[in-house]
Amino acid sequence: AQKITQTQPGMFVQEKEAVTLDCTYDTSDPSYGLFWYKQPSSGEMIFLIYQGSYDQQNATEGRYSLNFQKARKSANLVISASQLGDSAMYFCAMREGAGTYKYIFGTGTRLKVLA
Amino acid sequence: GAGVSQTPSNKVTEKGKYVELRCDPISGHTALYWYRQSLGQGPEFLIYFQGTGAADDSGLPNDRFFAVRPEGSVSTLKIQRTERGDSAVYLCASSQRPSNQNNEQFFGPGTRLTVL
DSSP states (O other), X not given: OOSEEOOOSEEEEETXXXXXXXXXXXXXXXXXEEEEEEEOTTOOOEEEEEXXXXXXXXXXXXXXXXEEETTTTEEXXXXXXXXXXXXXXXXEEEEESTTOOOEEEOOOEEEXXXX | OOOOEEEOXXXXXXXXXXXXXXXXXXXXXXXXXXXXXXXXXXXXXXXXXXXXXXXXXXXXXXXXXXXXXXXXXXXXXXXXXXOGGGOEEEEEEEESSOOSSOXXXXXXXXXEEEEO
């Protein structure tokens, strides 16, 4: 079974509008971490935001926020006030369990911001 | 400061050849990771080093793949008898320490390997 599912292969958003990128995950471990990375066409993975499974509040980092719904096992990324530079691939990843450090990535969502 | 660097940025080789891919992590980062990203996919974990030792190599697809980090800094991913299916972008990442909390990994630009 897929551990990380990103169901939106591609998304469009108008500049200055908000957009939500979906991510659902599957784990039976109570301890896990969820990450979002941005991958521009240059190829480098850029860390955006982190949510721990025990965190009580949704994570926020500038224009990025994570809509964490633990019971539904979803960790959607919300980008507010989209900019042209936000156009990129976005990957959701999970670090599963205590004592493990590898990430499991989803297949990504390609976001295109329109002027 | 300097980020994670990887060399070469591109490598084209013929089927059956041996290749080495190099990763220079961020100075002071003790943890180092290798991932492989095939076209249209997310990165897939290959191996994780804590210091000089491979703490988790469960992602290496077969014994043609091997990685070393002899001095706890630079790492080399080695692929023997390359196959066309090995073509992918190989990403290296490092983190300051292994942690059960936010273990943000900093990624390099990757090496694009093409096996003809």
